[in-house]
Amino acid sequence: MALVRRRWPEWVALAVAAAIWWPVMHLCWRPDVSPGGEELDPIALPMARSLEEMWGTNSSGHTEIEPMRRINPEWDFMGRTFFILGEANLALRVPGREGRCLQSIDRLLADTLAMEQQHGMEHFLMDYHRARPWVEQPPASIFVDGEIALCLGARRLVSDDDRWRKAFRSRVGRIVERMNRGPVLCAESYPDECWMFCNTAAMAALRMAEVLDGEDHGALRAAWLRQLKNHLVDPGSGLLISAFQLDGTPHPAGPGPEGSTIWFAAHMLQVIDPGFAREQYDLAKRHLGRSLLGFGYSREWPGLALAGMDVDSGPVLPVLGTSASASGLALLGAAAFEDHSYYRQLRTSLEIGAFPRPGVNDAGDESLRYLMAGAIGDPVIFYSAVAGPLWDRLRPTAP
Amino acid sequence: MTTAIKKKPLRSWRWLLPCAALPLAGFLLLGLLGAADQVALLTGTRPQSGSEMLLGLGYILSYFMLTLLSPVLVIAAALVAIRDRFAAAPATDL
Numbered sequence: 131m132a133l134v135r136r137r138w139p140e141w142v143a144l145a146v147a148a149a150i151w152w153p154v155m156h157l158c159w160r161p162d163v164s165p166g167g168e169e170l171d172p173i174a175l176p177m178a179r180s181l182e183e184m185w186g187t188n189s190s191g192h193t194e195i196e197p198m199r200r201i202n203p204e205w206d207f208m209g210r211t212f213f214i215l216g217e218a219n220l221a222l223r224v225p226g227r228e229g230r231c232l233q234s235i236d237r238l239l240a241d242t243l244a245m246e247q248q249h250g251m252e253h254f255l256m257d258y259h260r261a262r263p264w265v266e267q268p269p270a271s272i273f274v275d276g277e278i279a280l281c282l283g284a285r286r287l288v289s290d291d292d293r294w295r296k297a298f299r300s301r302v303g304r305i306v307e308r309m310n311r312g313p314v315l316c317a318e319s320y321p322d323e324c325w326m327f328c329n330t331a332a333m334a335a336l337r338m339a340e341v342l343d344g345e346d347h348g349a350l351r352a353a354w355l356r357q358l359k360n361h362l363v364d365p366g367s368g369l370l371i372s373a374f375q376l377d378g379t380p381h382p383a384g385p386g387p388e389g390s391t392i393w394f395a396a397h398m399l400q401v402i403d404p405g406f407a408r409e410q411y412d413l414a415k416r417h418l419g420r421s422l423l424g425f426g427y428s429r430e431w432p433g434l435a436l437a438g439m440d441v442d443s444g445p446v447l448p449v450l451g452t453s454a455s456a457s458g459l460a461l462l463g464a465a466a467f468e469d470h471s472y473y474r475q476l477r478t479s480l481e482i483g484a485f486p487r488p489g490v491n492d493a494g495d496e497s498l499r500y501l502m503a504g505a506i507g508d509p510v511i512f513y514s515a516v517a518g519p520l521w522d523r524l525r526p527t528a529p
Numbered sequence: 530m531t532t533a534i535k536k537k538p539l540r541s542w543r544w545l546l547p548c549a550a551l552p553l554a555g556f557l558l559l560g561l562l563g564a565a566d567q568v569a570l571l572t573g574t575r576p577q578s579g580s581e582m583l584l585g586l587g588y589i590l591s592y593f594m595l596t597l598l599s600p601v602l603v604i605a606a607a608l609v610a611i612r613d614r615f616a617a618a619p620a621t622d623l
Contacts, residue, residue, distance in 0.1 A: 137616050140545075140609055147604035155596070482596060485568050501568045 156424030159481040165465035165473045170224060171515040176498035178220055179491050181213050181512055182234045184505065194505045204273075205506040207254035210242055211277040211331075212509035215520065218284035222519035228288065235285050236293075242278065243297065251275075255320065264321045265376045266308060272317035273325065275305050276332030283338030287523055290342065302339045305332045306350065314361055314378035315354040322375050323383060326362070327391045330398035337401045337524050355403055367417045367432045370395055370410060389418045389428040389456025393463030397517075400466060401524040411467045419460060419472055420450070425482065426475025427452040428460035458503070458510045465514040466521070480511065545609065549602035552594035555587065564588035 163171050184194060199206045214235050221231035245253050251274040252259065259271075282298035285291070308317035309332065312324070317332070319325040333354060336347040361378045364371050364387050372384030372391040384391065392414045399407035417432035429451040446453045457476060464473035480486075485501035500508055567585030 138612065140605070143605040143608040143612070144601065146608055147601045150604055151600045152597075155600070485565065485592075487565065501565060 152423050156478050160424065160474060160478045161481060163474065163477060164470050166468040166518055173498055174220060174512070174515045176488065176496040177508065177512040177515065178217065179495055180497040180499050181509060183491060183497070185210070185213055185234065185238050198505050202256060203254050204256060207274070207277065209506045209509045210238055211281055212513045214238060214281040215284055216509060216513035216516050218288050219513070219516040219518060219520045221288045223516055232285070232289060239281055239285060239294070242281070246274065259320050262321045264318060266311060266318060270304060270308055271319055272305065272308060272332050273319040273328040275301055276328050276335055279305060279335035280331050280338070283335050283342060284520055286342050287338065287520060299339070299343065302336060302345070305335065306347065309354065310350065312376055314357040315350065316357070318376055323373055323381050324376060325373050325384070325391065326370050326395050327372070330395040330402070333402050334398040341524055351402060355406065359406070368413050369417060369432065387417070387432055389430045389453065390459060392418070393428065393459040396463055397466040401521055401526065404525065408467065411463055414463065415469070415472065418456065421475045422450070424475060425479040426472055427479055428456040430456045454507065458507050461514040462510060462517065465517050545602045545606035549599040549606070552591045552599050555591035556595050559584065559588040559591060
């Protein structure tokens with residue numbers, strides 16, 4: 131009682147108040163969601179409606195896409211990929227939604243292929259691809275080929291269609307040829323610059339070809355995995371490195387593991403080598419996954435590794451070392467690996483920090499955008515909310 | 530005869546409440562000015578003018594002050610009010 135009677139200074143009250151509020155404030159934003167559950171995530175359909183509208187009838191001329199393309203055309207392309215993967219999962223998850231999802235997927239696939247045909251693969255690459263010649267000729271980017279194959283395969287896994295079969299098979303053929311030519315069985319995303327992100331996506335597309343068309347890429351996959359495990363792992367953390375030259379030498383653009391690459395790569399590996407994928411996810415969680423007062427985030431680089439911000443990471447917060455892209459893709463990793471607690475922590479951060487804006491679309495249905503996520507972040511969040519059924523169709527069966 | 534004017538002491542917690550309300554006022558005002566549309570600036574997904582960036586930054590700042598600091602100030606005000614009440618109470622009840 132004497133302690134209460136004493137006139138302690140105001141700063142003590144402030145400190146006590148902070149100690150009361152900050153540890154519990156996350157409860158106000160924490161959504162009650164679990165990845166991989168039977169129930170559809172409540173944000174899935176509202177986000178699908180918003181993104182279907184955004185990638186609507188005139189995708190390439192959309193007011194939100196064009197300004198984004200001027201900053202980085204890769205974001206346009208990757209936004210398409212995540213949206214199509216999300217729509218494919220939604221079609222498989224929600225009875226009666228297939229027709230609408232396929233309509234969106236087909237429209238966007240047609241637009242993407244038309245853009246590529248009209249302007250070349252450069253349409254989706256950053257300008258620095260012109261700075262030096264491609265090692266492998268003729269020039270081809272595994273970034274573009276891999277993700278287009280992934281989208282075509284996802285479309286066919288929902289409902290097979292002659293219209294897309296030929297395009298998928300020719301793309302897969304090119305991927306196989308290019309990867310086989312690479313000294314470490316990886317192909318260039320940019321001239322003499324191979325990204326783990328792109329090569330794991332391409333290998334996942336080859337897995338789709340096995341399921342859809344009965345092809346056998348087992349030998350390439352096994353040799354490719356050996357190369358990854360023997361030559362492309364960071365010795366300090368055990369995580370896959372992000373970028374390397376065609377001969378496997380770490381590339382200055384991403385010589386070590388990065389949050390903006392590894393979460394996605396681990397997700398792709400789930401259909402290639404589930405054990406290795408789980409190992410990479412667990413290591414990524416240990417080295418990059420963090421939470422503070424109930425709010426989850428991902429570091430861009432492990433440990434005390436300090437590097438400047440780049441176009442993939444976006445702004446990196448000092449001290450915490452987190453970036454929007456790493457944390458956004460961690461959301462996908464946590465959803466794919468059904469890491470309930472980390473997923474909920476990340477979603478809590480999303481709810482407080484990404485400015486959700488619910489609305490109503492023209493048809494009177496609920497829609498949802500995250501204002502801080504933009505046209506590239508929203509498709510990643512959407513895909514994270516629905517991921518599962520597509521990959522279930524691709525998981526390798528135990529020998 | 531002189532009249533002694535006793536200065537009424539300003540209760541020490543009272544300054545905390547206007548401070549807690551400031552971010553709310555800023556957040557609402559900037560929201561009315563359409564600042565919510567500008568918050569995409571941190572993602573860099575669209576180029577913005579200087580005034581749009583300022584508006585967006587102000588909105589984000591006021592939002593985080595509102596969520597992180599305002600509740601702390603309100604709780605602190607309550608704690609100080611309790612302190613003042615107990616400090617003013619006679620000691621005979623112990």
